[in-house]
Structure formats: C-alpha cells, structure tokens
Amino acid sequence: MSNYKEIEKKWQKYWEDEKVFEADNHSKKEKYYYLVEFPYPSGAGLHVGHCRSYTALDALARKKRMNGYNVLFPMGWDAFGAPAEQYAIKNHIHPSVAVKENIKTFKSQVKSLGLSIDWSREFATTDPEYYKWTQWQFLKFFEHGMAYKAKKNINWCPNCKTGLSNEDSSGGVCERCGHTVEQREKEQWMLRMSDYAEDLIKGLDDTDFIERIKTAQINWIGKSTGAEVNFKVKETKEDLVVYTTRPDTLYGVTFMVVAPEHPIIDKNKDIIKNMDSINKYKEEAKNKTEFERTQVNKDKTGVKIEGLTGINPITNKEIPIYISDYVMMNYGTGAIMAVPAHDERDYEFAKKFGIDIIPVIKGGDINKSAYTGDGEMINSGILNGLTNKKDSIEKMINYLEKEKIGNRKTNYKLQDWIFSRQRFWGEPIPLVYCDDCGWTAVKEEDLPVLLPDVANYEPTDTGESPLAAITHWVNTTCPKCGKPAKRETDTMPNWAGSSWYWLRYMDAHNDKEFASKEALNYWGKLDFYNGGMEHATRHLLYARFWNQFLYNIGLVPNKEPFKTRVSHGMILGEGGVKMSKSLGNVVNPNDMIEEYGADALRTYEMFIGDYEKEVAWSEQGLNGCKRFIDRVVRIGEKVSDKKGYTKELESIIHKTIKKVTDDFDNMKFNTAVSSLMILLNKYEEQNEITKDDYRVFLTLFNPIAPHITEELNEKYDLGDPLCKSTWPKYDEAKTIDEEKEIAVQVNGKVRATIKINVNDTEDVIKEKALQADNVINHTKDKEIIKIIVIKGKIVNIVVK
RNA sequence: GCCUGAGUGGUGGAAUUGGUAGACGCGUUGGACUCAAAAUCCAAUGAUAGCAAUAUCGUGUCGGUUCAAGUCCGACCUCAGGCACCA
Numbered sequence: 001m002s003n004y005k006e007i008e009k010k011w012q013k014y015w016e017d018e019k020v021f022e023a024d025n026h027s028k029k030e031k032y033y034y035l036v037e038f039p040y041p042s043g044a045g046l047h048v049g050h051c052r053s054y055t056a057l058d059a060l061a062r063k064k065r066m067n068g069y070n071v072l073f074p075m076g077w078d079a080f081g082a083p084a085e086q087y088a089i090k091n092h093i094h095p096s097v098a099v100k101e102n103i104k105t106f107k108s109q110v111k112s113l114g115l116s117i118d119w120s121r122e123f124a125t126t127d128p129e130y131y132k133w134t135q136w137q138f139l140k141f142f143e144h145g146m147a148y149k150a151k152k153n154i155n156w157c158p159n160c161k162t163g164l165s166n167e168d169s170s171g172g173v174c175e176r177c178g179h180t181v182e183q184r185e186k187e188q189w190m191l192r193m194s195d196y197a198e199d200l201i202k203g204l205d206d207t208d209f210i211e212r213i214k215t216a217q218i219n220w221i222g223k224s225t226g227a228e229v230n231f232k233v234k235e236t237k238e239d240l241v242v243y244t245t246r247p248d249t250l251y252g253v254t255f256m257v258v259a260p261e262h263p264i265i266d267k268n269k270d271i272i273k274n275m276d277s278i279n280k281y282k283e284e285a286k287n288k289t290e291f292e293r294t295q296v297n298k299d300k301t302g303v304k305i306e307g308l309t310g311i312n313p314i315t316n317k318e319i320p321i322y323i324s325d326y327v328m329m330n331y332g333t334g335a336i337m338a339v340p341a342h343d344e345r346d347y348e349f350a351k352k353f354g355i356d357i358i359p360v361i362k363g364g365d366i367n368k369s370a371y372t373g374d375g376e377m378i379n380s381g382i383l384n385g386l387t388n389k390k391d392s393i394e395k396m397i398n399y400l401e402k403e404k405i406g407n408r409k410t411n412y413k414l415q416d417w418i419f420s421r422q423r424f425w426g427e428p429i430p431l432v433y434c435d436d437c438g439w440t441a442v443k444e445e446d447l448p449v450l451l452p453d454v455a456n457y458e459p460t461d462t463g464e465s466p467l468a469a470i471t472h473w474v475n476t477t478c479p480k481c482g483k484p485a486k487r488e489t490d491t492m493p494n495w496a497g498s499s500w501y502w503l504r505y506m507d508a509h510n511d512k513e514f515a516s517k518e519a520l521n522y523w524g525k526l527d528f529y530n531g532g533m534e535h536a537t538r539h540l541l542y543a544r545f546w547n548q549f550l551y552n553i554g555l556v557p558n559k560e561p562f563k564t565r566v567s568h569g570m571i572l573g574e575g576g577v578k579m580s581k582s583l584g585n586v587v588n589p590n591d592m593i594e595e596y597g598a599d600a601l602r603t604y605e606m607f608i609g610d611y612e613k614e615v616a617w618s619e620q621g622l623n624g625c626k627r628f629i630d631r632v633v634r635i636g637e638k639v640s641d642k643k644g645y646t647k648e649l650e651s652i653i654h655k656t657i658k659k660v661t662d663d664f665d666n667m668k669f670n671t672a673v674s675s676l677m678i679l680l681n682k683y684e685e686q687n688e689i690t691k692d693d694y695r696v697f698l699t700l701f702n703p704i705a706p707h708i709t710e711e712l713n714e715k716y717d718l719g720d721p722l723c724k725s726t727w728p729k730y731d732e733a734k735t736i737d738e739e740k741e742i743a744v745q746v747n748g749k750v751r752a753t754i755k756i757n758v759n760d761t762e763d764v765i766k767e768k769a770l771q772a773d774n775v776i777n778h779t780k781d782k783e784i785i786k787i788i789v790i791k792g793k794i795v796n797i798v799v800k
Numbered sequence: 801g802c803c804u805g806a807g808u809g810g811u812g813g814a815a816u817u818g819g820u821a822g823a824c825g826c827g828u829u830g831g832a833c834u835c836a837a838a839a840u841c842c843a844a845u846g847a848u849a850g851c852a853a854u855a856u857c858g859u860g861u862c863g864g865u866u867c868a869a870g871u872c873c874g875a876c877c878u879c880a881g882g883c884a885c886c887a
Contacts, residue, residue, distance in 0.1 A: 211804070212804055212805060212881075212882080214804095215803065215804050215805095215882070215883095216803095216804080216881080216882050216883085217882095218803090218883095219802095219803065219804090219882055219883045219884090220882080220883075222883075222886065224886070226887080242887080243886090243887065244887060246887080257887090300885085324885095326885040326887090327885080327886095327887075328885080328886065328887090330886090331886045331887080332886070332887065337887085338887085339887090343887070344801090344885090345885050345887075346887085348885090349885095411886075412886095413883090413884095413886055533881070533882090536882080537882080537883095604825095607812090607825070608812070608813090609812055609813055610813080613805095613806085614880080615812070616811095616812075618811085618812065618826070620811095620825095620826055620827070621811095621812065621825070621826055623826085624825050624826055625825080627825095627840095628825085630839095630840090634840095670812090670813070670814085670824085670825095671813095671814070671823085671824080673824080673825090674813090674814075674823070674824035675823095675824080676824095677824055677825075678824065681824090741820090742819090742820075743820035744820090745819085745820085745867085745868070747867080747868090748866095748867065748868045749868095750820050753820070773853095774853090774854080777854095785867085786867070788819095788867050788868080790819060790868095793816095793819050793820095794819045794820070794868080796819080796867050796868060797867090798867050798868095
C-alpha cells in the first residue's frame with residue numbers, strides 16, 4: 001500500500017480529470033446548492049476552524065450526489081476590504097499582488113483537504129469581471145433612489161483611517177484593529193436598508209435558519225410598537241413630537257427630553273434664554289463617543305431649556321423640557337415624553353433634577369424606583385380602572401388618533417447602511433459628480449470602473465480616500481452632458497462583494513449579465529448555507545436586504561435567498577482557549593495533513609463534537625482517528641470473495657446505514673463516525689468479511705474520508721469509484737432485532753436484565769421478569785402492586 | 801437589565817426525545833508481542849464498600865410531577881452568545 005500522501009494526490013487528480021464535481025446547469029436531476037462562506041485569503045492561511053465547516057459541507061455534498069442530486073458546491077474569495085489592504089501595506093506589496101499570492105496559498109491549502117468543490121466556478125470579489133456586477137447592482141440601488149449621500153456623524157477609526165458602520169464598531173472599538181472609535185462628520189453614501197426592516201423580519205418565516213440566528217437578527221432590527229404623540233410648545237407654533245411605547249402612561253408625563261442634536265434648539269435660539277449653557281452641553285455631548293454616550297448606568301446629565309414649555313396634550317398641564325444625551329437623535333423622533341414613575345431612566349433623571357413623579361399604575365414603591373410592571377391605572381382619566389397594559393395602550397392610541405394628537409407608530413433600531421469607505425482597496429463607487437447634473441451614474445458599457453494602478457494606496461489623515469489624490473483618475477467627463485466632472489473617490493465596504501456572491505456561482509463566467517435568468521431560475525434559493533456566528537447579523541442581513549431589493553426590481557426569482565443557515569462552533573486551542581499567534585497555540589492544518597493525512601484530519605474534525613458547539617482541539621484525538629483509518633485499511637486483509645452481507649453482520653449493517661443516513665441529515669457527524677467505529681469493531685470480530693460488507697462500509701465512510709475509501713474500493717475491486725456510486729439503502733425490517741436484552745426495574749431501580757423475543761406477549765415478558773434471580777430477591781415477601789411493561793424497552797415492577 | 805443556548809466521568813462527548821446514564825474516542829492502569837522501544841493486540845476503567853454476587857450514591861443547586869426524570873414543571877447558580885440610556 002502506497003502512503004496516504006500519494007493516495008490523496010492520486011484521487012484528487014482523478015476527481016479533477018474526470019470533472020466529477022462540476023455542477024451542470026442543464027441537468028434533469030433535482031438540484032441542491034451548498035455553500036460555505038467564502039474566506040478572506042489572509043496572509044495567516046487556513047485555520048483548522050475553516051476545515052471543520054468545509055469538511056462538513058463537503059461530506060453533505062458528497063452524500064447528496066450519491067443520493068442522485070445535481071449538487072452545486074462552489075468556492076471563491078472575499079478579497080476586498082481592510083484585512084487584505086492592511087496586509088498589503090504592512091508587507092509593501094500592492095494589494096492586487098498580495099491578494100493573488102494569498103489566494104494561491106489558500107487555494108492549495110483548501111485543495112489538500114480533498115473537497116468536492118466545483119472549481120470551474122471560482123472567482124474573487126476583486127476580479128474586475130466580478131466587481132463590474134457589484135458596481136452594476138449598486139447603480140440599480142442608485143437608480144431606484146435607494147442610495148443617497150448624507151452628512152453623517154460617523155464612527156471613525158483613527159488607526160485604520162476609515163469610517164465604520166455601527167456594525168463594525170460595536171462596543172466603541174474598531175472591529176478590525178481594536179482601536180477606540182471617534183466621531184467625525186462626513187458625507188457618506190447610504191443604502192436605505194431601514195426601509196426593509198419589516199420585510200427582513202417577516203422574511204425569516206420563509207427560512208429555516210437555526211433559532212439563535214433568527215433571534216440575533218430580530219434583536220438587531222429591534223422592532224418596537226407604540227405611538228407618536230404631538231406635544232404643543234407654549235412659546236412656538238410647531239409641535240414637539242415624541243415616540244413612546246407606553247402611551248398608557250401619558251397622564252404620568254411630568255417633563256420632556258430632547259436629544260442634544262434636536263433641531264428645536266436652533267430653530268428657537270432667539271426665544272431660549274440659556275443658549276450658552278445649552279451650547280456648552282451640546283459641545284460636551286458631541287465630543288463623547290457613541291460608546292460613552294450609550295454606556296448604561298451612567299449618571300444622567302442634562303440642561304433645562306429655559307424659554308420653552310411643553311404642554312401635556314391629555315392633561316393640558318405645562319411641563320419643562322430638557323436637553324440630555326440619554327435621548328438619541330437617530331431613534332424615534334429624537335424627543336421623548338418622560339414618565340418618571342414608570343421608566344427607570346426618567347426616574348433617575350427626575351430624582352436628580354427634582355421633577356415631579358406622578359404614579360399612574362398601582363404597584364411597586366415609587367419612593368425607591370420606577371415601577372415598570374402591570375397594574376391598575378390610577379390618576380389617568382379615561383384609563384382609570386383598567387388593569388392591563390395592553391388594553392390601556394390600545395385605548396389610549398385610539399383616543400389619540402380620534403383627537404388627532406397622535407398616531408400608532410412602529411420603530412426599528414435598524415439604521416441605513418453606510419456604504420462608503422475612505423479606502424483604496426474596494427470596489428470604486430461608479431458615480432461621477434458634475435456641477436450641472438449632480439451625481440450621475442457611469443454608463444453600463446463603461447463598467448467596471450477599474451481601480452487605478454498606482455503605487456500609493458495608503459489611507460490619508462484627511463479622511464479622504466487615497467483615490468482622491470490620483471487626479472488623472474478622478475478627473476473625467478460627465479456621462480450625461482460631457483462636461484468635465486469628478487469621480488466619486490470613496491469605495492464600497494467589503495460587505496458589498498459578499499452581498500450577492502452566491503448568485504454569481506450560478507453562472508460565474510457570464511459577461512453579459514451578473515447571472516442569466518435561466519441559471520438563477522434553475523438554482524433558485526441557496527439550500528444550505530454555512531458560516532460563522534459573527535456573520536449572523538451583519539453579513540446575513542446585508543445579503544438578505546440586497547437580495548430582497550433585487551427581487552423587488554425583478555432581477556432574482558426569490559425574495560429570500562437562503563433556505564437553511566447553520567453555524568459551526570469555533571475550534572479552540574488545546575486546553576480550551578482561543579487559538580492565537582500570541583499564545584502560540586495555532587494549529588496549522590497543513591502540518592496535520594502532513595503528519596496524519598487529510599482523511600484523518602477530516603474524520604477528526606467531524607468526530608470532535610457537536611458541530612454547532614465550540615470545542616477544544618486535541619492532537620491525541622486526531623491520532624485516534626488516524627488509528628481508526630489504519631484499522632479500516634487493515635480489515636481489508638480479511639476480505640473474501642463472498643457476495644452479500646455476512647449473516648452475523650447483516651443486522652448491524654442495516655442499522656448503521658440508517659444511523660449514518662439520519663445523522664448526516666441532522667448534521668450529527670460525531671455520532672455518524674462513532675457508529676462507523678462500532679461497525680468496524682464488529683467486523684474485526686469476524687474471521688473474514690465479504691466484499692459487500694467492505695464496500696458498504698467504505699461507501700458510508702466515503703463522504704468523510706474520500707481518499708482512502710476510494711483507494712481501498714479500487715484495491716479490492718469492489719465496484720465503481722465511490723464518487724460515482726449511489727448511497728446504500730437499508731431494510732427497515734432488518735434493523736429490528738429478533739432478540740433483545742431489556743432491563744427489569746423494581747420500584748424504578750434496575751435489578752436485572754432479561755432476554756426477550758419480538759414475538760413475546762406481555763404476559764411472557766412479565767413471567768420472564770419475575771423469574772430473574774435478582775428480581776426475586778427484591779420482590780419476595782413483598783406485595784406486587786403493578787407491573788409496567790413497555791414493549792421492547794423496559795419492565796418496572798412496583799412492590800410494597 | 802432583556803432575549804437565546806448550554807451545564808453529564810480524568811477528558812472530547814453519547815443517550816432511540818420520559819424507559820438499563822456514561823455509547824464511541826482520548827487518557828490512565830495491567831497484560832501479550834519485542835533484547836528494548838515504537839506500533840499493534842487483549843483486559844480493566846463514574847465514586848464508595850466488598851474476594852465476589854451485589855449494594856449505596858451519582859447528569860450545576862434546591863424543590864415538584866411520574867411506576868420511571870440527564871430529559872417534563874417551578875425557583876435559583878454558573879458559563880457562552882446576541883441586544884442594550886432604543887423611550
């Protein structure tokens with residue numbers, strides 16, 4: 001037997017030469033589309049965590065082909081964006097060169113795993129042939145008024161020198177480098193993603209994402225229902241509109257608060273008497289980072305607006321208005337009605353500023369804290385006596401609408417998507433600014449707008465894209481009127497390329513369209529999409545939004561792009577800590593393949609534990625899987641010329657086929673491997689096994705360990721190559737045991753086991769149970785109250 | 801604070817969804833083979849007591865339902881993830 005490395009090479013070449021994994025766009029077979037998130041080809045190379053999900057989906061894809069499906073399982077490279085750019089800057093190589101090199105390394109690493117990928121559909125998001133269509137789709141957003149430029153106070157990372165979306169700067173630190181994020185005002189391209197908030201929630205019903213992904217998305221979108229209420233301001237004509245989820249507490253409103261950025265301040269700066277202190281407060285708020293401002297349990301600060309007085313529309317009482325940074329301009333209306341008796345933040349603020357606290361719901365102790373629970377309404381005019389929050393809210397909203405002082409309103413936390421990056425290494429935004437025509441789309445025939453080939457691509461301190469300095473690129477003519485004009489110099493975020501890439505695999509080399517209608521219709525939804533939990537909100541929401549938009553303008557056949565979404569657990573270093581360079585516990589998959597073989601690595605990664613849970617790496621565990629594979633090889637020496645299954649093995653073979661089949665369907669690879677180990681243990685008890693015994697074992701093991709199983713199948717002349725064979729079938733009748741050992745309990749404690757036959761009647765089983773030695777010990781001198789017989793499972797004798 | 805998950809031997813993890821807890825692997829111990837080591841093979845391996853048959857305890861904690869609970873119900877503790885001054 002030649003060594004594993006040669007075997008791996010031999011079969012990888014065979015698969016490639018025979019094109020066995022190339023998917024057919026015109027097949028009569030049923031289609032199935034698997035995808036694992038494409039990687040960033042970073043300089044660090046492949047991680048054993050990649051191998052986990054790649055192997056899992058590969059195993060599923062291989063099995064699905066054996067089940068007769070036309071399977072699409074492609075891979076590509078997400079190569080734009082900050083990591084690739086930073087790598088390039090650090091190593092003083094042009095990003096396009098660095099990316100090419102990294103892809104080459106990554107690809108050879110991925111290939112060494114022996115994945116059944118259709119490489120004919122490979123592409124990188126940085127290929128002009130690909131990003132031409134990313135730009136083209138951006139122009140669709142632009143055409144439909146879905147892209148707009150706005151001055152935004154943006155999160156700015158002074159280290160990466162770029163603007164970041166809220167998504168990329170959670171916790172007040174830059175997602176990429178960990179540096180503290182600052183606030184800067186910048187003109188940015190935005191996509192109207194918030195328009196899709198409701199559809200993004202509703203659409204989840206058409207998916208079977210795992211629950212934690214659905215809830216993560218729903219939390220992120222942050223839907224809340226309530227009402228907008230118009231408060232008159234005594235000194236002005238304009239109402240101050242607030243948003244509240246608790247209109248039922250309207251009678252308890254004793255003050256109002258507006259965000260520091262609220263326009264009411266500037267509009268009324270002539271009436272307001274204390275503009276100095278207000279301006280000072282605004283300045284302070286501006287200098288705080290988004291993170292500082294949103295810190296929970298921070299002391300409440302604020303300034304009373306002297307000269308403006310609110311009027312509670314339902315009691316007509318005059319109430320003070322404050323400015324405070326605990327109210328955000330980018331949510332609701334940027335103004336709130338404060339009910340200190342029943343809202344903790346308002347309570348805190350009222351205590352600090354000595355404002356009245358009027359309870360309107362019975363319960364709690366208002367001297368100590370706000371009461372947010374349910375109870376009987378008091379001091380509340382039309383609501384008095386109601387005891388249920390829901391009913392009170394309904395009644396109040398109806399009243400507000402009738403009296404035209406408010407209306408029902410739903411709000412979402414989801415914001416529009418900041419789509420500009422002041423970076424070199426991204427898709428250029430294909431727009432031109434003309435003094436006469438304004439922002440104008442580059443003509444379709446002029447796409448793609450290529451990145452210029454220059455030496456200096458490092459970010460600038462001015463906050464402008466490095467592209468801005470390249471005048472020969474910036475200066476162009478207006479596509480509409482032909483006058484001199486300037487290109488947009490911002491590029492797209494790296495989420496852009498990954499927001500539609502699964503569509504491109506359907507028709508990867510089409511130079512007329514992003515994908516043909518025919519291909520889009522044939523492949524339809526992506527059936528099975530695997531990726532990290534870190535992408536459960538951002539990437540997945542962007543991609544769904546993008547696809548829903550394409551659907552709404554008639555470019556794709558499905559509103560929801562993904563049917564199933566699963567997430568693999570992380571692989572930690574030995575001892576359960578995260579793998580990191582600084583700890584020196586990073587396991588390189590290439591080293592593992594070198595020492596143990598690709599099949600052993602694959603088997604171990606599937607056997608290591610529950611696919612969705614994180615798990616610690618163990619090289620001894622990997623070695624155990626190598627030993628298992630060695631035993632699979634050795635059992636070949638026992639193969640006889642006999643046909644059919646060995647009689648003694650027949651039952652367990654059928655059971656194992658059933659078990660492995662079910663386990664694959666449920667992503668329970670660990671127990672699939674374990675049942676194969678059990679089957680092999682049984683084979684080893686035999687003096688010889690038949691060709692069919694061996695062949696069925698190798699077929700079941702093939703999706704996980706494709707190289708060695710093909711080799712053994714060929715060596716012992718067992719039949720067609722496994723990659724061209726069908727998945728074995730089992731006979732349900734043969735999975736049922738004639739004879740079985742079951743437990744006998746006395747008062748719920750196991751005291752003996754008995755052998756029963758499938759045909760045994762309940763009485764026979766009772767008889768056998770009562771006659772078991774140790775059962776007699778525990779039942780003699782006692783009164784038998786009842787005997788419970790669960791057929792084929794257990795007997796429980798209740799005695800007194 | 802709110803929303804998801806999850807807590808099982810020395811260890812990674814099983815458990816037909818209420819029916820023999822600890823499958824399978826790793827590790828450990830003993831044995832075989834070997835001059836020796838590695839590899840391989842055989843046996844044992846939750847804790848306590850016992851030569852043994854066996855008994856008692858045991859799935860984060862405390863209660864409950866049931867003939868029977870790792871699994872269901874109630875309260876709590878811990879960990880991981882998501883959201884968070886979002887009105």
